Amino acid sequence: MSEDAAQDLEAQTSKSPENHKRKDYLHWDDYFMATSLLSAKRSKDPVTQVGACIVDSQNRIVAIGYNGFPRNCSDDVFPWSKAPKRSKKDDLLEDKKMYVVHAEANAILNTKGMSLSGTRLYTTLFPCNECAKLIIQVGISQVLYLSDKYAHKPKYLASKRMLDAVGVEYKRHIPLKKTITIDFEED
Ligand SMILES: Nc1ccn([C@H]2C[C@H](O)[C@@H](COP(=O)(O)O)O2)c(=O)n1
Numbered sequence: 747m748s749e750d751a752a753q754d755l756e757a758q759t760s761k762s763p764e765n766h767k768r769k770d771y772l773h774w775d776d777y778f779m780a781t782s783l784l785s786a787k788r789s790k791d792p793v794t795q796v797g798a799c800i801v802d803s804q805n806r807i808v809a810i811g812y813n814g815f816p817r818n819c820s821d822d823v824f825p826w827s828k829a830p831k832r833s834k835k836d837d838l839l840e841d842k843k844m845y846v847v848h849a850e851a852n853a854i855l856n857t858k859g860m861s862l863s864g865t866r867l868y869t870t871l872f873p874c875n876e877c878a879k880l881i882i883q884v885g886i887s888q889v890l891y892l893s894d895k896y897a898h899k900p901k902y903l904a905s906k907r908m909l910d911a912v913g914v915e916y917k918r919h920i921p922l923k924k925t926i927t928i929d930f931e932e933d
Pocket residue numbers: 791793794795796812813814828842846847848849850871872873874877
């Protein structure tokens with residue numbers, strides 16, 4: 747038997763992985779969180795890059811977003827710095843928090859007003875109180891997050907208070923895969 751024929755025969759046998767469903771495919775939650783992480787890579791914030799992804803009940807991505815300045819507010823003109831605590835009014839105007847649109851808000855805005863009732867939001871960082879208000883108002887029913895690094899801050903405590911009050915579920919996503927490599931040269 748020629749080498750080619752032997753390879754064909756091997757490919758046809760039941761042992762060959764080519765004839766079976768792949769086992770190391772990406773599971774849905776990892777897939778959507780990875781999409782959020784990829785989206786976060788677009789952020790120009792030097793300290794914290796956040797990505798978010800909204801998914802409907804049929805696992806279709808509805809919109810994605812990341813933290814950044816509003817459209818046409820230049821990344822090179824508006825400040826990426828933080829004002830020191832107890833700053834004067836002028837210093838506060840040089841604080842990024844005055845200008846940044848959060849990833850979750852951008853994802854919601856990117857849906858262009860479509861119904862989000864019953865959708866899930868994947869975010870790399872737990873939503874603040876302002877984003878929680880939006881999440882509730884548009885009817886998102888579940889939030890999955892990776893990091894909760896600001897959990898102790900009042901904004902995040904207020905966020906949980908609101909989400910708890912209205913029954914929006916939230917849970918930390920524990921990835922099944924620790925890393926995912928994207929290789930642009932893979933064939
Ligand atoms: N859930 C969140 C929380 C924060 N952000 C944005 C806002 C800022 O650009 C950055 C946080 O900066 P830091 O205070 O860590 O210097 O992340 C967001 O998009 N979503």
